[in-house]
Amino acid sequence: MAIVAEQSRFSRVFWPALAWITAIVIFFPIFWLVFTSFKTDADAVKPEFLFTFTPTFENYANMVDNYDYWRFLKNSVITSVFATFFALVVGVPCAYAMAFDPSRSTKDVLMWMLSTKMLPAAAVLYPMTFLTKNFLGIYDTKFLVIVVLMLVNLPIVIWMLFSYFKEIPKEIMEAGKMDGVNMWGEIKEILIPLAWGGIASTALLTFIFCWNEAYWTVRLTTTDAATLSSLIEGNRAPEGLFFGRLSAVSTAAIGPIVVLGWFCQKQLVRGLTFGAVK
Amino acid sequence: MADRKLSRLMQAPAVILLLTWMLVPLCITLFFSFIRYVLASSIRPEWTSPSIENWRGFGNYLFVWNNDGFWLAVYNSIFIVTSIIVLTVVLGLAIAILVNRTFPGQGIVRVMLISPFFVMPAVNAVLWINMILDPVLGLQGIAVGGLNEVVATLQDAPLVGWFFSLWPELIPISFRASQTSAIAVILMVTWQWTPFAVLIFMTSLQSEDQQQKEAAILDGAGKWSMFRFLTLPHLARPVSIVVMIQAIFHLSLYAEIEIVSRGNGNKNLPYLIGEMATNNIGAASATGIFAVILANVLAVFLLRMISKSLME
Numbered sequence: 001m002a003i004v005a006e007q008s009r010f011s012r013v014f015w016p017a018l019a020w021i022t023a024i025v026i027f028f029p030i031f032w033l034v035f036t037s038f039k040t041d042a043d044a045v046k047p048e049f050l051f052t053f054t055p056t057f058e059n060y061a062n063m064v065d066n067y068d069y070w071r072f073l074k075n076s077v078i079t080s081v082f083a084t085f086f087a088l089v090v091g092v093p094c095a096y097a098m099a100f101d102p103s104r105s106t107k108d109v110l111m112w113m114l115s116t117k118m119l120p121a122a123a124v125l126y127p128m129t130f131l132t133k134n135f136l137g138i139y140d141t142k143f144l145v146i147v148v149l150m151l152v153n154l155p156i157v158i159w160m161l162f163s164y165f166k167e168i169p170k171e172i173m174e175a176g177k178m179d180g181v182n183m184w185g186e187i188k189e190i191l192i193p194l195a196w197g198g199i200a201s202t203a204l205l206t207f208i209f210c211w212n213e214a215y216w217t218v219r220l221t222t223t224d225a226a227t228l229s230s231l232i233e234g235n236r237a238p239e240g241l242f243f244g245r246l247s248a249v250s251t252a253a254i255g256p257i258v259v260l261g262w263f264c265q266k267q268l269v270r271g272l273t274f275g276a277v278k
Numbered sequence: 279m280a281d282r283k284l285s286r287l288m289q290a291p292a293v294i295l296l297l298t299w300m301l302v303p304l305c306i307t308l309f310f311s312f313i314r315y316v317l318a319s320s321i322r323p324e325w326t327s328p329s330i331e332n333w334r335g336f337g338n339y340l341f342v343w344n345n346d347g348f349w350l351a352v353y354n355s356i357f358i359v360t361s362i363i364v365l366t367v368v369l370g371l372a373i374a375i376l377v378n379r380t381f382p383g384q385g386i387v388r389v390m391l392i393s394p395f396f397v398m399p400a401v402n403a404v405l406w407i408n409m410i411l412d413p414v415l416g417l418q419g420i421a422v423g424g425l426n427e428v429v430a431t432l433q434d435a436p437l438v439g440w441f442f443s444l445w446p447e448l449i450p451i452s453f454r455a456s457q458t459s460a461i462a463v464i465l466m467v468t469w470q471w472t473p474f475a476v477l478i479f480m481t482s483l484q485s486e487d488q489q490q491k492e493a494a495i496l497d498g499a500g501k502w503s504m505f506r507f508l509t510l511p512h513l514a515r516p517v518s519i520v521v522m523i524q525a526i527f528h529l530s531l532y533a534e535i536e537i538v539s540r541g542n543g544n545k546n547l548p549y550l551i552g553e554m555a556t557n558n559i560g561a562a563s564a565t566g567i568f569a570v571i572l573a574n575v576l577a578v579f580l581l582r583m584i585s586k587s588l589m590e
Binding site for chain 2: 015016018019020022023024026027029030032033036045047050090091093094096097098101103107109111113114115116117118119120121122123124125126127128130131151154155158183208211212214215218228229232233235243246247250253254257258260261262265266268269272273274276277
């Protein structure tokens with residue numbers, strides 16, 4: 001890089017400063033949410049307490065009484081973990097077969113899977129409610145939420161895994177075959193150890209998507225299986241009366257995922273672009 | 279090859295699950311779209327159960343087709359998705375180029391930049407529409423109020439007072455109404471998805487061929503022509519992927535629309551369907567089928583566009 005001309009003093013200061021300002025502006029709403037969560041509901045809407053106020057933890061302390069936070073958190077954790085797990089259980093063999101034994105139709109099948117993601121969920125909302133309520137009797141159960149979250153994310157999971165598996169040299173798998181390892185053995189002994197990083201980042205991203213899902217989880221549950229998305233959507237109404245406590249519960253709802261997200265930036269790019277951008 | 283069978287078997291669960299997930303509800307929607315079916319009706323109670331005897335043919339489709347609300351929703355859907363995509367790509371490119379250099383605190387800057395992407399959509403909407411955009415209690419209201427106060431004080435000041443008395447009083451904008459709620463939705467989703475574009479463009483910029491660039495400098499290439507002829511072509515693939523992924527996610531935008539306007543503002547197709555489905559299932563299903571057709575047209579177009587770069 002020695003050849004690139006020396007930057008002028010102006011651009012050495014100006015561009016980094018602009019980068020910092022941009023980052024602060026973009027991060028500001030999140031900061032404001034966390035900041036407001038330490039104000040009382042009354043202080044939160046008063047201009048005179050915009051930046052100077054006595055911080056309080058009462059919003060967090062009352063979160064359980066106000067919103068029954070733990071129940072929603074528990075549902076979010078359970079449904080996201082199991083949906084991710086089952087998506088991997090179904091996705092790994094599928095992606096494995098597609099990556100190491102592709103047929104002529106593999107490409108089309110992959111594209112078709114991706115296209116199912118584009119189907120507007122709203123188009124089938126009523127039939128889904130109808131089916132699960134009247135026929136299957138599984139409306140508002142964690143089981144239903146897990147199944148739906150798994151299905152919604154399955155195309156992305158398969159795509160991501162496929163893009164990771166594709167990069168493992170076929171020869172390694174062939175060598176395993178020579179040694180008389182059967183297919184399941186191949187997956188367990190060779191593929192999973194080799195693609196561990198890819199599988200882990202797929203799991204992480206799927207978990208984040210499950211956690212943030214806000215269409216099916218809200219509309220297919222009422223009380224028993226409602227997740228954090230439902231909690232927030234259900235409490236949007238009080239328009240300003242409860243900014244403090246709403247901020248606290250929102251912070252508690254996004255906190256774990258935002259922090260998790262910080263650690264998987266790299267995997268996010270690779271995963272979401274299916275390996276096309278590295 | 280015996281393996282072929284096994285390979286099929288391994289793909290079967292995923293394919294069957296997705297096929298069921300796609301086809302079963304869709305077939306029911308298709309059926310409902312051809313019958314008269316409402317959830318509550320005191321005049322025609324026979325319409326309240328889905329039955330083949332209430333066959334309506336293409337009646338629901340005609341009803342929807344001739345409904346202004348439907349076309350408005352189609353327009354809103356396309357307007358919202360296109361605006362978000364254009365904004366995120368342009369902003370994402372600008373910010374990625376800005377951040378793609380070494381400077382003090384770049385790690386923190388990147389962490390701050392990416393954070394909005396992980397915020398739950400429901401929280402995103404609640405946060406923006408209440409705490410930031412609310413015309414009275416939000417930051418918008420407070421800022422406008424503060425500005426008006428400052429101007430009012432200056433109007434009484436000697437010498438410059440006459441100048442400030444020419445200023446009109448600022449009026450905060452309500453983002454829950456039908457003219458503005460789409461703007462609010464576009465704003466909050468752009469905020470959430472620009473980080474995604476930044477991250478992808480930045481990764482792509484880092485993999486740019488530096489030697490090629492150095493050679494270009496030796497050949498006397500200017501900064502702009504280097505950007506135009508080297509960087510932009512290099513970014514073509516990430517841009518197309520960002521467009522596709524966002525089209526997938528934003529066509530079905532719902533939580534944001536619901537929280538921002540609760541039906542008083544701009545509605546997109548998914549929202550309109552949800553609204554119809556509170557009573558007129560027949561019309562909601564017909565609208566749903568139209569939405570599926572629209573999505574399929576887009577899907578074919580987008581997948582064609584990027585299938586090559588994905589399959590390499």
